[in-house]
Amino acid sequence: METASAGTPRPPRLGRRTLLRGGAVASLGALASASAVFAAPGGSGPGGPEPSAPGLLLTKFTDALRVPRVLRPRGRGDHDELTVRMVTADVTVHSGLPPVRMWTYEGSFPGPTIETVRGRRLRVAWENQLSGDLPVTAVDFGAPGGAMADPLSNYPGTRGCREVPGVAGLGPWAAVHLHGMLTGGGNDGWMENLVGPGEVQLSAYPNDQAATTLWYHDHAHHVSRFTVYAGLAGLFVRRDEEERALELPRGRYEVPLVLADRNFALDASGAPSGRLVHKVEMVNTTLMRAHAAPYTLVNGVVWPYLDVEARWYRFRVVNASNARIYRLMLVADGRPVPGALRVIGTDQGLLDRPLTVDGALNLSSGERADVLVDFSAFRGRSLKLVNTMEGVEPGGSSVRHDLLEPDVMQFRVAGRKAGGGGFTPPVSLSPSFRRPAHHDLPHGAAPRWVVLVGPGAANVPELWEMEEMTPAEAADLTLPSAGVVQVRDAGGTVTTLRRTAMHYDDGAAFTAAHGGVEIWKYLNLAASPHPMHIHLAHFQVLSREAYDVSGFDRVVRGSARPVAYLRAQELEPHELGEKDTVRVGTAGLIRPGPDGTPGELVTVVVRFPVVGRGVHHCHMLEHEQHMVRPLVVAPAAHGHAGGHH
CATH class of the missing domain: 2.60.40.420 (Cupredoxins -  blue copper proteins)
Structure with a gap:
């Protein structure tokens, strides 16, 4: 009442x-x-x-x-x-x-x-x-x-x-x-x-x-x-x-x-x-x-x-x-x-x-x-x-x-x-739903990387937008280097990432093509999990993997050695459908020390059916103020109209 x-x-x-x-x-x-x-x-x-x-x-x-x-x-x-x-x-x-x-x-x-x-x-x-x-x-x-x-x-x-x-x-x-x-x-x-x-x-x-x-x-x-x-x-x-x-x-x-x-x-x-x-x-x-x-x-x-x-x-x-x-x-x-x-x-x-x-x-x-x-x-x-x-x-x-x-x-x-007859859960639910197959995924394009990092100088957790560096660019680095993260995947391949944006007003936003499909990789280097939400889009979770993140130098804010694949994690039933929010990090574990909880890499395939300016952010509302970045979805042709890029 x-x-x-x-x-x-x-x-x-x-x-x-x-x-x-x-x-x-x-x-x-x-x-x-x-x-x-x-x-x-x-x-x-x-x-x-x-x-x-x-x-x-x-x-x-x-x-x-x-x-x-x-x-x-x-x-x-x-x-x-x-x-x-x-x-x-x-x-x-x-x-x-x-x-x-x-x-x-x-x-x-x-x-x-x-x-x-x-x-x-x-x-x-x-x-x-x-x-x-x-x-x-x-x-x-x-x-x-x-x-x-x-x-x-x-x-x-x-x-x-x-x-x-x-x-x-x-x-x-x-x-x-x-x-x-x-x-x-x-x-x-x-x-x-x-x-x-x-x-x-x-x-x-x-x-x-x-x-x-x-x-x-x-x-x-x-x-x-x-x-x-x-x-x-x-x-x-x-x-x-x-x-x-x-x-x-x-x-x-x-x-x-x-x-x-x-x-x-x-x-x-x-x-x-x-x-x-x-x-x-x-x-x-x-x-x-x-x-x-x-x-x-x-x-x-x-x-x-x-x-x-x-x-x-x-x-x-x-x-x-x-x-x-x-x-x-x-x-x-x-x-x-x-x-x-x-x-x-x-x-x-x-x-x-x-x-x-x-x-x-x-x-x-x-x-x-x-x-x-x-x-x-x-x-x-x-x-x-x-x-x-x-x-x-x-x-x-x-x-x-x-x-x-x-x-x-x-x-x-x-x-x-109970009266009214019995109910039996249907064996099949939505005939229109299906999990993404290999041919549904984008191939040849680099994924988007979003790295979630524990508190820095401002004593707040951080969301880093990253880009992949070429092997030649990575060869000139001295590690650890602030804003640089290396990732060794399950096959042993090392990818070097550099930070392109962190704060809400850091400049250029992720820009996606209307109707496009992208792979986003969320890497959590912090001890606490973060629910990540994307506006103007929906996605399916492809994988959840545990990573050893002890190679990340929390003082320098970069990798001293690559964060490394440990094992595949099982996706939960509610993570196997169409989503707009996903938890990145292990839920409900009690382990001592800042490195007690392993890091996680969550990979999603994202679709962009509408256009405009939105955001992607952590949905812990106490984090939303500083773990948020703009996102723009635009008609693909607009990026090349008039011969200008």
């Missing part, structure tokens, strides 16, 4: 015309009506509230999971139209917590799920009706001597912290990015094209991609880590005939799960006050650790429960956290349920067949997964979805690694047998 405080006008109610807008074309309207609206879950089951970890003060599994309301566009001849308002609202996230002041889409967090039909071009008016300053208190903490064994970020409140300068008083400027939508740069939500209160961002979307789950969120340059944290995020679901023919679980059996973590201030009595707190640790007082907060929200509810029937369900899982990686497992009686999660879709659509998750489902910030779960073997029982780490027993905590409370949510399975 959303409530509005006396100081904040309640957003106007959405009428039936807004919430249930149908398509204007008969065949598409029939498809929309047959594609069930996300419905509130029903039924009852076992389980119940449980105490959370000491110090967190709120009881788990007290509140039922909310399902975001559905917003459909209005048909306007050959296209659809929709208006979505950004408003300040007080949102209830836990029955034991006062309403939380947030910046929202249409008064709720997450915002309403925009549901569309493939092939219907869409125009959205994103109206900025926000009021007041940023409803987030930003603080940091830290001391000489390295990272804390039990960071203050594990707990609510601001005691022992310093206020981050320049955040209090931030005004409500916004730029909406529909993450994963393939649209031209002019409609992509360019992060510097901000709109203020009373202004409107007008965006046109071709909306001609496969059925899938996208999400929309704020992308204001420099401050997206605060604006998204304030609540500016919501889902976008596209349906098509191919998906409809599969007769997947729908209605109340199709449930979005938007994962996010948050922290809250304490009042004078020591109780959580409902004020959002963005709290980060500064290692040795200067290096920011990636943000992680102790309270897990699913669809805007802290540690919710969901009553389910003993049958198959479809869950659209979205990691909308600033930085946290979720390694999700379903646990019954304290033990993981083998093969509980079956992936049927990834960031950009359905797979060709369902794939069973062996172990944990790893989702970094911005990634999505479409999964099926069968509760029929658990009649009358309760299960938990938990966040895990390798080296920690599933369901166990690790305060040093920001996992004080590992529980995400509870499922309460009804004791009665």
